[in-house]
Amino acid sequence: MHKYQDSSVRMIYEYYKDDLINILKNIDTHAILRQLSEKNVLNAENYMSIANECEGDVFPAKLYQDILELGREAVIGFWECLYALQKDYPNPDLLAVLDEINHTGEHLVHQILLDKHGHLLDPDLKASQNEHKQHLLKKTENLVEHRPPGTTLEPQEFYLNERYVNLIVVSTDEFRERPQNELKQTGAKHEECLKKMKTGLEHIFPNKLFRWNHQSQCVPHAVMVSGVPGIGKTTLVQKFVYDWVTGKHYQRFAFVFFFRFRDLNRLGEVSLEDMILHQYPYLENQIGSILEHPERLLFLFDGLDESIQQMDFRRSKLSNSKVKENLGEIVVSLVRQRLLKGCSIMITSRPTKLTSIDTGVFQRIAEIMGFLYGDRLIYFKKHFGNEELSEKAFQYVHENDTLYTFCYIPSYCWIICTVLSMCFRDQPTINDTMMTSLPKTVTQLFVTFVSNILANHSQTEEGARELLTSIGLMAEHGVMNHMLVFDKRHLESFSVTHDNHLSSCFLMESGQPPELDYTFLHLTLQEFFAALVHFINYSPDKLQKSLNCDSYKDGRAEIFLQFLCGLSDSSSRSMLKSHVGKLSTQAARHVISWIKEKIEKRQTSTSEEEKRALLNVFHCLKENRNKDLASQCLGSRTRFELFDVPLNPIDCSVLSFILDSSEKIEELSLNECRISAEGVRKLLPALHGIKELSLAHNNLHGSGTDLASGIRNNQTLKTLDLSHNNLEGPDISELMEVLPTSQIENLDLSHNKITEESCTDLASGIRNNKTLRKLFLDNNNLEGPHFRDLMTALSTSQIETLCLMKIGLTDEYVPLLVPLSENENLIELDLSSNTISEAALSHIRELIMKSSSLKKIESFQAYNLDNRTFLYILGQKESFHQEWQNQFGFG
CATH class of the missing domain: 1.25.40 (Serine Threonine Protein Phosphatase 5, Tetratricopeptide repeat)
Known part of the structure; x- marks a missing residue:
């Protein structure tokens, strides 16, 4: 850094602004300030109080800006601090930035200037570039968002920068075999991501996608961005293109070409030039000159999972941009650098698609994880445009486990906000009575959504049933066959009339007439209609065939089955009665019989696969909301165990409902289930009657407060196993505060991170407890001065068995x-x-x-x-x- 001029030092610092603020947010503040103070960059004492008062990005942003204003020596000193911190704080974002600077070396300033100003083009080519940017600006400057159905038949457009909310994008190389529905699966991964953000995952900003990747040790030419339906892949690409058009980033690319696979499906065999000119005909006179410099080109392809082409990324043969081939061969040849060597390409896809292709050819793989907590609140505020309404709506959703967890998905946020807007509409005041009437389950959410749409369209009962039947049959066909995109033939086959204003509230169209494609507003809405059709038009054989889809191991029908069970609850489907008439009670009885049969069959399950299948049925039970049915299904069992079955917060919420429905279960064992602190909070309400609880091997570090709350509210608990959980000081302190008021007789705290500093807390809890008989503290490091306090307390305790094996x-x-x-x-x-x-x-x-x-x-x-x-x-x-x-x- 010392060899750069002042302007270059500042330029480099500003280039990495987003990365640096993120690094400051995720590395220990005390360590950073201590380093800055030691190197005389600034006075740490002046900033510590500010750091304690600020939340989110406020303090990191202030520290970043203050260092910039202090000038050259402060900026260089800051970089030296980060370099010194990397050993003790190997934050992936920090390592990535330092690695990029080291590898780019003297060319860094040139790279920054190229990304800022771009290449020098001849006048004709520059004119074509300007025309191209103007075209893309019109396509990307507005974010189209559907309005609450019934208020207008036209979608509403917002200025992109006013409506866009940042998404978490992280580096990844994991593509699972889809043992469960990918929305819930990524919800679980989202929770893990939040825990790993500080230590294990690299945060990928849009302007970082085509920069040096320290994992693959190269500047990537081919990037894959994955994400579940509705997570924001298309919006992220739109923002990427908009930022390029407006000069915010990546001006090294003279031309960016953006395509959607669904729009390319009908092209047949074309050349690369034809494909470009089909969408950008105004470039015809300059296409040859444009393709002469591949290193200046970026191709963006959105929605690989929507392509009808089979693509084998292991081999390619096309090397001529004028030769006609199928679309799949063109894309593969671009990725493999056989066609237009030196160009860059980015593809988006659902994770499910990536399990079946060779992803090794991509030099960077990133996954969109959706919204953080603060981003969800920002989205609600932008949607409602009213502080009071947005806060009440967000508070309501935050208290609803299932709805809140799904809020990491932007399109789910839209559906939830849309439904709540419908409920709040025309209400003079939002009181507690009204809040209690809001939807409680995902099924009720979509019932409310559809009911409000029907209420705003004059439709006969018979007409509504006919429309929902045709849409429902098409929706189920799509669910069972992994189909998201439908064309005119599908609509005709299922008698769906899309020129009906009502059906246009459920289906979106894309493309240009006569080659239009149709998709449901959201995959989950498609799954809801697939379930609803069985209650409108009940056929025992068809329903049974659909219920048998639980045997699919790819999770394609999990939420569909939950909707079937949710609609079996009479109160959940009652809202639709005034619009479509009576829904089938025979279908409801049929589904409930299926639930009972599945649970009875899997009561004694031992394999992880069978236990997961049992848990999926429990999800259905919770969606049904019938506690008597849940109790009946559990029968007389007194012990419940789910060893080595990963449990995300939604799973824990479901378990809480199940346990709360039964008064007979006394023993609960959830060892090695990878339960998070959030999961513990979900379980707590149902633990009041448990006598033996084992949560071993769950990494419950930081859960002391929640565990203490559970113990405080449980006067029946006799045995508690918290071994192998990385519990340490604060956790132990919280637990020991409530130990004296508990009835625990057997406590296992072995294999944690308890040190002698916690011996005083242990002593306090033991000294004031009259029930504890067995205590296991083995495999902790307890030797030290405070060990005396513990031994003194134990000398007057009721303890009969004491394990101090391997305590140092x-x-x-x-x-x-x-x-x-x-x-x-x-x-x-x-x-x-x-x-x-x-x-x-x-x-x-x-x-x-x-x-x-x-x-x-x-x-x-x-x-x-x-x-x-x-x-x-x-x-x-x-x-x-x-x-x-x-x-x-x-x-």
Whole structure:
């Protein structure tokens, strides 16, 4: 940095603004300020109080700007601080930025200037570029958003920058085998992403997609961006193109060509030139000159999953832009750099599509994870345009587990906000009574959505049933065959009339007449109509065939099945009655019988696959909202176990409903289920009647407050296993505060990150507790000055079994064990796998000889002592005779 001129230092710093603010947000603030202070960049004391008061990006943005205003030396000092911090804080964004600067070297300023100003073009080519940018500006400057149906038949347009909300985009190389519906699956991954943002995932800003990738160690030519339906792939591409047109980024690309696969499906065999001119005919006179410099070209293809072409990314043959080929071959040849070598290409796709293609040819793979908490609130505020309404709506959704979790998907936010807008419309005041009448489940959300549309269109009952039947049959055909895009033939086949104003509220069209394509407003709306048709037009055989789709292992029908079960609840479907007449109660009984049958069949499931299938049926039960049915399905079982089945927050919410429906379940084991802190919060309401709870191997670090709340509200809990959870200081402190008021008899805190600093908290909890009988603290590092507090508390406790195996105990602190001899209840003690030498033998002997109750020391041969010496000690105490005879076979 020192060799750059002042203007270049500033330019580099501003170029990385988004990255630097994100790095500052995700690295320990104290460490950064300490470094900045040591290098005399700024006074840390002045900023610490500001950091404590600010939330989100406010403090990082201020720190970034203040350093910029301090000038050259401060900026260089800041870079030096980041370089020094990378060892202790290997933040992926920090590593990526430093790696890019190191590899780009002297060319960095040239790259920045090229991205800012672009290439020098001849006048004719520049004129074509300007025309092209004007064309794309008109296509991208407005964000089209559907208005609440019934208020207008026209969609509303918003200025893109006013409506756009940032999305999380992260680096990834994971494409799963789709064991469950991809919306829920990515919802779980979204939660993991939030936890990993600080340490494990690289945040990819749009202006970073074609910059140096430190994972693949190159500047990528081919980029894949994946995301579930409705997550914002198309909007992200639109924003990318808009930012290029307006000069915000990537002016190194002289021309950007944007295509949607669904628009290209009918082209047949074409050349690359034909494909470009079909969409951008005004470039005909300059197409040859444009293609002469491939390194200046970027191709964007949106929606790979909507392409009818089969693409094999392992091989390509096309190298001439004038030769006619099918679209798939053109795309593959661009990606593999056989056609227009040096060009760049970005493709978007649903994750499900990527499980079947070779993604190794892409030098960067990123996934859109949707909205963070703050971004969801921003979206609500922009949608309602009213502070009070947006806050009430957001608060309501935030308190509804399922609706809130799905809010990470922008299109779900739109549906939820649209429905709530319908509910709030024409209401003089938004009171508590009205809030309680709002939809509680996803099924009720879509019932409300459709009901409001029907209410705003004069339609006979018979006409509405006929339309919903035809749309529903087409929707189910699509769900069962992974079909999102329909054409005129599909509409004719299922008797869907799209010129009907009502059907246009449910279906969107794209393309140009006569070659139009149709999609539902959202995949989930398609799944809802697929389920609704069975209640409008009930056929036992058809319904049973649809219910059998739960055997599909790709998760395609999970939400569809949940809608079937949700509509089986009479109160959920009642809103539609005034519009379409009575919905089938026979269909409802049929679905409920299926639920009972599935749960009975899987009651004793042992494989992870079967347990996941059982959990999916539980999702259906919750959507049905019938607690009596849930209790009936669970039968007389008293124990529930889901070992090694990943549970996301929605799963935990479902389990909470199921457990709350049954008064008989007393034992709950959720070991190795990867439950997050959010998941624990969802489970808490249902744990009030549990006697034995095991949450081992779940990485519950940071969940102390939630666990403490669960213990406080449970006076039946006797056994609690929290082993292997990375619990540490604050978690233990919270737990020990409520331990005295609990009825816990058996507590396992082994294999955590408890240090001797927590011994005081442990001592406090144990000293004031009268029920604890067994305590496991093994495999924690407890040696230190505060170990004395713990031993003193244990000496007067009710504890009968104490495990202190492998706690880091050495000779220096062995004397602190002697007070345990005063505990008249202590029967078993495990001190094995500690580094105790023969020098400490007298203290162990004193403990044994003084104790009036101790009868067993586990694995004492594990000490670094001669067994005969130990046997001699134990042999002097009559109560130990039988024990060592049993262990060693002689008396």
